[in-house]
Amino acid sequence: MTELPRSYADRDAVARSFDLFGFLSRYGTVIALVLLVAFNLAFTRNFATMQTLNVNLTQVCTIVIVAVGMTLVIATGGIDLSVGSLMAISGALAPMIFLGKILPIGSIYLNVAAAMIMSVLVAGLLGLFNGWLVARFRIQPIVATLVLFIAGRGIAQVMTNGNLQTFRVPEFQWIGLARPLDIPAQVIIMAVIVAAAAWALKKTLFGRCILAVGGNERASELAGIAVSRIKLAVYGISGLCAGLAGLIVIAINSSSDANLVGLGMELDAIAAVAVGGTLLSGGKATIVGTLLGALTIQLVRYTLLANGVPDAAALVVKAGIIALAVWLQQQHRG
Amino acid sequence: MTRPPDGPSPLLLDIRDIQKRFAGIPALVDASLSVRSGEVHALIGQNGAGKSTLIKVLTGYHRKDAGQVLFEGKPFEVHSPHQAQVNGISTIYQEINLVPLRSVTENICLGREKRRYGLLDWNAMHAEAERLLSRFSIGMDVGRPLGEFNTATQQMVAIARAIGFSARLVIMDEPTSSLDEREVGVLFGVIRQLKAEGVSVIFVSHKLDELYEVCDQVTIMRDGRTVRNAAMEEIGKLELVAAMLGRDVAAVEGHATAFGERDRSRIGDVMFSARGLGAGQAVRGVSFDLRRGEIAGFAGLLGAGRTETARLVFGADRANAGEMTMEGSNYNPQRPADAIVAGMGFCTEDRKGEGIVPEMTVAENLTLALLPKISRNGVLDEQRQREVVQRFIRELGIKCSGPNQKVRELSGGNQQKVLLARWLAMNPKLLILDEPTRGIDVGAKGEIQRLIRGLADQGLGVLMISSELEEIIEGADRIFVLRDGVSVTELEAEDANEEKVLTAMAHGTSASSEAAT
Numbered sequence: 001m002t003e004l005p006r007s008y009a010d011r012d013a014v015a016r017s018f019d020l021f022g023f024l025s026r027y028g029t030v031i032a033l034v035l036l037v038a039f040n041l042a043f044t045r046n047f048a049t050m051q052t053l054n055v056n057l058t059q060v061c062t063i064v065i066v067a068v069g070m071t072l073v074i075a076t077g078g079i080d081l082s083v084g085s086l087m088a089i090s091g092a093l094a095p096m097i098f099l100g101k102i103l104p105i106g107s108i109y110l111n112v113a114a115a116m117i118m119s120v121l122v123a124g125l126l127g128l129f130n131g132w133l134v135a136r137f138r139i140q141p142i143v144a145t146l147v148l149f150i151a152g153r154g155i156a157q158v159m160t161n162g163n164l165q166t167f168r169v170p171e172f173q174w175i176g177l178a179r180p181l182d183i184p185a186q187v188i189i190m191a192v193i194v195a196a197a198a199w200a201l202k203k204t205l206f207g208r209c210i211l212a213v214g215g216n217e218r219a220s221e222l223a224g225i226a227v228s229r230i231k232l233a234v235y236g237i238s239g240l241c242a243g244l245a246g247l248i249v250i251a252i253n254s255s256s257d258a259n260l261v262g263l264g265m266e267l268d269a270i271a272a273v274a275v276g277g278t279l280l281s282g283g284k285a286t287i288v289g290t291l292l293g294a295l296t297i298q299l300v301r302y303t304l305l306a307n308g309v310p311d312a313a314a315l316v317v318k319a320g321i322i323a324l325a326v327w328l329q330q331q332h333r334g
Numbered sequence: 335m336t337r338p339p340d341g342p343s344p345l346l347l348d349i350r351d352i353q354k355r356f357a358g359i360p361a362l363v364d365a366s367l368s369v370r371s372g373e374v375h376a377l378i379g380q381n382g383a384g385k386s387t388l389i390k391v392l393t394g395y396h397r398k399d400a401g402q403v404l405f406e407g408k409p410f411e412v413h414s415p416h417q418a419q420v421n422g423i424s425t426i427y428q429e430i431n432l433v434p435l436r437s438v439t440e441n442i443c444l445g446r447e448k449r450r451y452g453l454l455d456w457n458a459m460h461a462e463a464e465r466l467l468s469r470f471s472i473g474m475d476v477g478r479p480l481g482e483f484n485t486a487t488q489q490m491v492a493i494a495r496a497i498g499f500s501a502r503l504v505i506m507d508e509p510t511s512s513l514d515e516r517e518v519g520v521l522f523g524v525i526r527q528l529k530a531e532g533v534s535v536i537f538v539s540h541k542l543d544e545l546y547e548v549c550d551q552v553t554i555m556r557d558g559r560t561v562r563n564a565a566m567e568e569i570g571k572l573e574l575v576a577a578m579l580g581r582d583v584a585a586v587e588g589h590a591t592a593f594g595e596r597d598r599s600r601i602g603d604v605m606f607s608a609r610g611l612g613a614g615q616a617v618r619g620v621s622f623d624l625r626r627g628e629i630a631g632f633a634g635l636l637g638a639g640r641t642e643t644a645r646l647v648f649g650a651d652r653a654n655a656g657e658m659t660m661e662g663s664n665y666n667p668q669r670p671a672d673a674i675v676a677g678m679g680f681c682t683e684d685r686k687g688e689g690i691v692p693e694m695t696v697a698e699n700l701t702l703a704l705l706p707k708i709s710r711n712g713v714l715d716e717q718r719q720r721e722v723v724q725r726f727i728r729e730l731g732i733k734c735s736g737p738n739q740k741v742r743e744l745s746g747g748n749q750q751k752v753l754l755a756r757w758l759a760m761n762p763k764l765l766i767l768d769e770p771t772r773g774i775d776v777g778a779k780g781e782i783q784r785l786i787r788g789l790a791d792q793g794l795g796v797l798m799i800s801s802e803l804e805e806i807i808e809g810a811d812r813i814f815v816l817r818d819g820v821s822v823t824e825l826e827a828e829d830a831n832e833e834k835v836l837t838a839m840a841h842g843t844s845a846s847s848e849a850a851t
Contacts, residue, residue: 203716205709212702215691222650222680222688223703223756224671283693 029292036299044306060298061186062245064291067269068197069241071290072234074273077214077282078141080238085152086126087246087262090119092156094247095165095256098172112172120243127239131232156258166255176251186248198287214282275325343371346534352401361387363558374535376545379555380578385538393418393425424496425505434481439463441480442495466494486517505536522548540637542571556580571840592780593787593809602626605795612655616642618819624795631810632799633835639819640799644766648680649673679757683768689753690741697723697737699752704759726755747778764795817842
């Protein structure tokens with residue numbers, strides 16, 4: 001026996017009056033970003049330059065790419081803690097292939113192509129493994145992805161014997177260093193991924209199913225949606241994104257250190273998703289919001305650093321912003 | 335059936351005129367309950383009658399707005415279930431709320447551990463646990479984790495724990511729902527033992543036969559009120575059911591629903607049939623046929639297995655016994671998607687839990703099942719979505735600000751229409767409607783009833799579950815009565831009346847000659 005339902009009248013009344021929290025949770029990220037840019041234009045020297053833009057975009061790229069996959073996972077009501085470790089695996093595997101340590105292929109182009117495809121695919125497969133744990137065994141996502149969060153970095157270290165791999169292979173490193181039309185290559189990759197994901201989430205059957213599963217899993221199942229397959233897919237995509245981000249990181253650094261590649265990335269990505277306005281409980285997600293969220297966090301850090309605030313203090317501010325964003329969401333929902 | 339040997343024993347619990355509102359909505363209007371020492375007292379009522387609320391008020395989980403509770407002659411005022419327990423009222427819930435990974439002893443002694451020199455005295459606690467269990471002639475290794483034992487044994491442990499608090503009154507909320515027949519027998523033995531020791535029991539159950547087997551007295555609630563209090567041996571099953579549903583067995587009223595006249599000529603051949611359907615304890619043998627253009631009604635009390643059967647038909651749960659055929663061929667759905675492919679739709683009774691996707695819009699909710707059909711190469715055809723949505727908003731008269739309004743902002747009746755539209759858009763052959771008009775206002779209710787009749791007239795087969803008797807009797811062309819997971823009676827609408835349906839719900843057969851107990 002259940003309690004009588006709350007009256008709908010109460011809710012309607014709330015919905016009709018102007019909802020400040022709702023407004024802030026929807027546009028807060030944009031407002032924050034505009035304020036930050038305005039502040040910097042006024043107080044930070046040499047802010048309005050292409051260089052500043054490129055520095056910020058380059059730094060935020062990998063976070064955004066990983067956060068796109070994370071947004072899809074979170075939209076289904078899940079979470080993926082393994083992304084940082086998957087970046088390390090992909091980052092460790094790629095140099096082994098293009099330096100010819102595994103398969104001696106003659107042509108450097110073939111080597112690089114094989115390295116890129118293989119390492120991203122491996123990360124994608126490991127993502128599918130996450131999805132399999134979540135969908136097939138109904139393990140809580142935070143626990144299921146903890147498996148590879150812990151094991152993944154270990155695997156990467158074993159693969160490389162814990163050694164730093166350094167290289168100078170321009171045929172590969174264009175992914176992090178090339179600047180067609182004066183735009184960093186990874187910014188273009190990021191833009192393409194963001195656009196594709198935003199389109200998919202809004203306009204495709206797959207996107208609609210993701211949101212339905214996150215919004216009400218049992219209703220989705222009863223409506224005939226293949227819930228397990230959707231979950232497999234989002235974790236797989238999250239793995240692919242992490243794999244790609246791993247390649248970009250090692251390309252920029254000209255080296256791959258399994259200890260460091262993607263370290264802490266899962267938290268940066270989740271933070272970007274949360275600040276961007278995606279519901280952490282699933283069912284409501286925005287890819288563009290995630291992009292804005294990542295940019296906001298990045299710009300706060302840049303602003304503080306450019307104005308002489310130490311990085312340690314910047315971290316505290318970052319935490320404050322995340323707390324604020326999540327709090328706003330709560331108010332809106334409650 | 336047993337009675338205290340000599341005369342009425344003193345009143346142990348006396349609850350008078352309890353009132354309780356939640357957010358302004360009355361849950362208890364005028365609830366009273368009196369229990370004597372050593373009495374097993376049945377508390378029954380339909381969903382939402384207020385049984386659970388009354389128990390939660392008694393055990394301090396909710397605070398009453400008005401009324402009086404006397405326990406052992408003194409006013410009883412507690413603020414938490416734990417406090418109630420310490421004061422002699424223990425509750426055993428349907429789901430056993432013990433700690434499965436800890437030992438039996440730890441579970442029994444949780445909250446009143448024995449100490450010696452400031453340390454836990456395990457020997458004393460093991461002995462205490464064994465002593466309590468031996469009262470029910472249960473011998474078990476009390477050092478083993480509780481989770482290793484079966485449900486019935488765990489329930490015994492829960493009862494032993496309750497009595498360990500020197501309970502004077504034990505409340506059992508549907509204790510038999512997860513037990514098999516033998517286990518129920520053991521539980522009843524324990525209840526009789528309690529009774530012999532002068533402990534009173536409040537027994538909440540939907541299984542009528544059990545009440546007659548073990549209870550002395552019964553209190554019936556409806557719509558937050560206590561409507562009847564009687565000795566078990568003085569009240570027949572039929573009377574019991576009638577009181578729960580608020581029907582006068584003799585009186586048959588005029589039309590209370592908006593289904594309108596049925597047109598039997600439109601009913602076609604058998605489309606779907608089920609034989610001996612079973613799954614676990616909830617469904618133990620359900621057989622029925624459904625014809626084209628026919629509304630088949632499932633009647634039965636709570637726990638009779640109606641929803642569970644519907645879920646088997648739709649593939650939401652899997653049957654482990656019986657056979658189904660759909661349009662002449664074998665039908666064995668593994669998941670809802672299989673049922674949908676076969677041409678079925680399912681409107682759940684749990685609209686919020688498994689019907690609507692609250693954060694999504696009316697349009698998105700309406701097209702949820704239709705998605706594959708309105709997309710090309712995985713891309714949604716927004717033009718077609720708009721057309722479908724606008725058509726159904728118009729045809730069903732869904733009141734919303736537009737297709738993009740969040741569905742959670744709609745009234746219950748309009749949410750229900752969105753869910754109906756979700757399936758009608760699929761152009762189904764068979765539609766399962768579980769409590770299609772529950773919790774919605776009178777106007778929308780009439781509209782939905784007219785709609786259901788109209789759909790059947792167009793050749794759709796409808797399987798309708800309803801706890802409202804008039805909805806079944808006036809709406810259905812054929813009525814199947816389920817009782818304890820078995821389809822016990824089939825009635826043609828022309829032959830059906832309230833008395834027959836009630837009798838079947840109570841006794842398992844429509845023959846009114848067996849009405850006297």
